[in-house]
Amino acid sequence: MSAPNRLPRWADYGLLPILNLCAALLISGAVIRLIGESPWAALKLMVAGAFGAQDSMGYTLFYATDFVFTGLAVAVGVHAGLFNIGGEGQAYVGGLGVGLVCLAFGSLSPWIVVPLGIAAACVFGAAWAFVPAWLQARRGSHIVITTIMSNFIASALMTYLLVNVLIKPGQQSPESREFGPGAVMPSVHQAMGRIGISFAPSPFNLASVLALVACVLVWAFIWRTRWGYALRVFGQNPQAAVYAGISPERTILVAMLISGGLAGCLGVNELMGSEHRILLDFPGGAGFVGIAVALMGRNHPAGILAASLLFGALYQGGSQLAFDMPHVNRDMVVLIQGLVILFCGALENVFRAPLAAILGGAGGAPRR
Amino acid sequence: MDTYREIILLLAATIRVATPLVLASLAGLFSERSGVIDLGLEGKMLAAAFASAAISAATGSAWLGLGAGIAAAVALALIIAFACVTHRGNQVVAAMAVNIMVAGLAPALALAWFNQGGQTPQLDGPGQRFLGFAWPLSQFARRHPVPGLAYAELLSGHNAIVYFAAALVPASAWVLHRTRFGLRLRAVGENPLAVDTAGISVGALRYRASIISGALCGVAGTYISTAASAGFVRDMTAGKGYLALAALIFGKWRPYPTLGACLLFAFADAGAARLQGVALPLVGVVPVQFIIALPYILTVLLLAGFVGAAVAPKAIGVPYSKDE
Numbered sequence: 001m002s003a004p005n006r007l008p009r010w011a012d013y014g015l016l017p018i019l020n021l022c023a024a025l026l027i028s029g030a031v032i033r034l035i036g037e038s039p040w041a042a043l044k045l046m047v048a049g050a051f052g053a054q055d056s057m058g059y060t061l062f063y064a065t066d067f068v069f070t071g072l073a074v075a076v077g078v079h080a081g082l083f084n085i086g087g088e089g090q091a092y093v094g095g096l097g098v099g100l101v102c103l104a105f106g107s108l109s110p111w112i113v114v115p116l117g118i119a120a121a122c123v124f125g126a127a128w129a130f131v132p133a134w135l136q137a138r139r140g141s142h143i144v145i146t147t148i149m150s151n152f153i154a155s156a157l158m159t160y161l162l163v164n165v166l167i168k169p170g171q172q173s174p175e176s177r178e179f180g181p182g183a184v185m186p187s188v189h190q191a192m193g194r195i196g197i198s199f200a201p202s203p204f205n206l207a208s209v210l211a212l213v214a215c216v217l218v219w220a221f222i223w224r225t226r227w228g229y230a231l232r233v234f235g236q237n238p239q240a241a242v243y244a245g246i247s248p249e250r251t252i253l254v255a256m257l258i259s260g261g262l263a264g265c266l267g268v269n270e271l272m273g274s275e276h277r278i279l280l281d282f283p284g285g286a287g288f289v290g291i292a293v294a295l296m297g298r299n300h301p302a303g304i305l306a307a308s309l310l311f312g313a314l315y316q317g318g319s320q321l322a323f324d325m326p327h328v329n330r331d332m333v334v335l336i337q338g339l340v341i342l343f344c345g346a347l348e349n350v351f352r353a354p355l356a357a358i359l360g361g362a363g364g365a366p367r368r
Numbered sequence: 369m370d371t372y373r374e375i376i377l378l379l380a381a382t383i384r385v386a387t388p389l390v391l392a393s394l395a396g397l398f399s400e401r402s403g404v405i406d407l408g409l410e411g412k413m414l415a416a417a418f419a420s421a422a423i424s425a426a427t428g429s430a431w432l433g434l435g436a437g438i439a440a441a442v443a444l445a446l447i448i449a450f451a452c453v454t455h456r457g458n459q460v461v462a463a464m465a466v467n468i469m470v471a472g473l474a475p476a477l478a479l480a481w482f483n484q485g486g487q488t489p490q491l492d493g494p495g496q497r498f499l500g501f502a503w504p505l506s507q508f509a510r511r512h513p514v515p516g517l518a519y520a521e522l523l524s525g526h527n528a529i530v531y532f533a534a535a536l537v538p539a540s541a542w543v544l545h546r547t548r549f550g551l552r553l554r555a556v557g558e559n560p561l562a563v564d565t566a567g568i569s570v571g572a573l574r575y576r577a578s579i580i581s582g583a584l585c586g587v588a589g590t591y592i593s594t595a596a597s598a599g600f601v602r603d604m605t606a607g608k609g610y611l612a613l614a615a616l617i618f619g620k621w622r623p624y625p626t627l628g629a630c631l632l633f634a635f636a637d638a639g640a641a642r643l644q645g646v647a648l649p650l651v652g653v654v655p656v657q658f659i660i661a662l663p664y665i666l667t668v669l670l671l672a673g674f675v676g677a678a679v680a681p682k683a684i685g686v687p688y689s690k691d692e
Contacts, residue, residue, distance in 0.1 A: 160655050331473070
């Protein structure tokens with residue numbers, strides 16, 4: 001990778017992602033115009049749809065929780081120089097872990113089932129990431145390819161399990177029976193009701209607290225521990241890391257297991273928090289949203305939190321948009337997501353170099 | 369006799385399933401041999417599937433649809449090349465961006481233009497689809513099933529794109545291994561510095577490879593929406609781009625072995641539909657999902673070096689810059 005044009009931190013973490021987002025929104029706006037609708041009206045509808053009422057805000061935060069998990073998963077990999085595209089599959093299999101715990105122990109107290117479910121989500125997600133990680137560490141298989149393949153294998157595995165094993169007897173659609181009463185992550189409106197604040201019902205649940213904790217833990221791990229340091233050194237320069245006595249194999253395994261575990265937590269939010277059963281394809285592309293979120297959030301937990309909120313709002317606002325504008329569907333949001341990945345990731349040099357030149361001083365740092 | 373008939377029909381289905389895979393994996397072959405990872409096969413194919421179906425629906429001509437499909441896929445290939453070759457962006461990220469963009473854009477435009485919930489209209493007018501044409505005497509041959517049925521089903525009766533894909537394999541092998549362009553293309557994927565030192569533009573070669581890849585993905589996508597089915601539906605490539613990539617890896621980035629991998633994967637796919645619930649000797653009933661996952665499992669095993677070794681072009685994924 002070429003030496004990046006250095007930017008001041010505020011520009012790197014704030015201005016550049018905003019510029020990239022504006023470029024993505026401009027192009028999406030052009031597409032909406034092409035379709036014959038007003039981009040400005042669409043934007044207003046989306047903002048209103050995402051933040052206009054308590055329940056829509058709840059949905060926004062519910063989606064954002066998903067994206068925090070998958071975004072952190074991508075970011076931990078990126079810090080170690082590993083591009084984990086397998087978040088979707090890891091989340092799917094992580095959900096299997098949550099689901100199995102909830103199906104088996106659903107009659108027990110939530111104080112037991114919820115922690116067990118979270119642990120199972122991490123373990124199953126990490127286990128699914130272990131195979132590509134081990135293959136990269138020991139056999140040098142390209143992690144991008146193996147994680148993509150593992151997404152498809154996960155999808156086939158889950159379809160098989162749901163159609164043949166977990167399906168509720170006497171039912172047509174491939175989903176498991178409903179979890180027991182103990183296997184429920186309390187929703188935020190219930191929790192707030194307990195302390196006397198009324199909040200409109202939505203799937204927004206306490207897995208969001210887990211997401212916040214995960215942000216803090218990831219931050220502490222990456223920047224405040226030896227292992228996190230090893231990860232960053234390895235990600236920046238694998239050769240130097242080896243000279244410094246850092247084991248590449250262990251670093252790859254640690255990074256990928258954490259990444260898979262984080263992705264697996266998506267199942268806690270989606271299944272334990274909202275659906276209360278295992279169903280087909282419940283991650284619904286959230287694993288890929290994680291790529292956009294991590295790129296836009298500059299792989300920092302704070303940035304990921306902000307980017308997750310943005311994408312949560314886009315997804316919730318997009319549903320509202322599709323409802324109100326008959327010629328626009330939710331796929332428009334997927335387009336925006338792709339454009340964000342394009343501008344924040346692949347084309348970031350296009351904005352970075354001129355920005356560095358304009359900001360001068362620190363710009364045009366010496367190469368090499 | 370029935371077994372014979374079953375086998376012939378299974379092989380004919382294999383050919384139909386393999387065609388887009390062959391086209392897409394040869395597309396990937398050109399770009400990957402030039403040193404650009406081609407994860408964007410899926411998106412380029414999906415864009416072409418939409419563009420060709422939309423134009424065919426609007427104009428009534430499958431050939432105009434083909435042109436639109438190729439144009440759409442090449443445009444995306446140029447976006448990826450612009451990001452990765454000109455601006456030395458991350459190739460994986462650029463390709464994922466394109467895949468996701470198309471997954472959103474195609475149904476969004478389809479809804480806006482045709483108002484059918486993100487699909488294009490059924491292509492049922494004359495000339496709107498690529499249909500198979502029977503070779504001379506195939507009706508006569510059917511009356512003598514051995515070997516006539518093989519002639520009628522396997523050689524005859526396909527559409528133009530199938531024959532194009534079949535011809536493309538030797539053509540690609542020839543271009544890659546027998547022409548100056550092919551030599552340079554392989555060189556730039558292995559050692560771009562050497563190519564640059566010889567006074568040949570690395571960027572221009574990679575751009576040309578990307579355009580070839582785009583054009584072939586365009587044909588593949590057109591096949592999916594206007595030959596294999598009658599119109600575009602959401603996510604209709606359904607991972608075929610990644611499957612083609614797996615075939616390319618399984619074929620070790622060489623044309624003929626890649627063809628073999630495509631046929632193998634297509635055979636598994638065509639067989640999966642027929643094997644549903646059928647007990648096989650020795651293994652019993654094989655779950656369909658296992659057969660669907662098999663190509664991916666095989667590719668992972670191959671990448672791990674458990675079934676032969678797959679050595680990627682050396683410079684793959686590394687942006688080239690003169691001053692490093």
